[in-house]
Amino acid sequence: MRLLIRLLTEEDGPTAVEYAVLLAMITAACLGAVGTMSQATADSFDSSATQISGALGS
Template sequence: MRKAILTFLKSEDGPTAVEYAVMLAMIVIACLGAVQGMANATADSFDDSAAHLNSVLGS
C-alpha cells in the first residue's frame, strides 16, 4: 500500500491531484466565508427592518 502511494505521488498524476485538492479546499473556504458574511449582513438588515417597523407601529 505504501509503495502504491509513493508511486502515485512520484508520477505526474499525484502532484496534480494534490494541487487540485488544495485549490478546491481554498475555493470552498472562500465560499464559506462569503456566505457567512452575507448571512450576517442579511440578518442585520432584517433586524434593522424589524426595529423600524416596531417603532412605527408602536409594538
C-alpha cells in the same frame, strides 16, 4: 520499491494534489462569504423589524 519509484515519477499525483488544494481554497472562500452574508442579512432583518415596530408604535 517499484511502486515508490513510480509514485515519485508520475505527474498525476501532484496534479491531483494541486486540484485538491485549489478546491480547499475555493471552499474556504465560499464558507467565509456565506458567513459574512448571513450576518449581514440578519442585521438587515433586525433593522427592518425595529423600524416597522417603531412605525406601528409597538
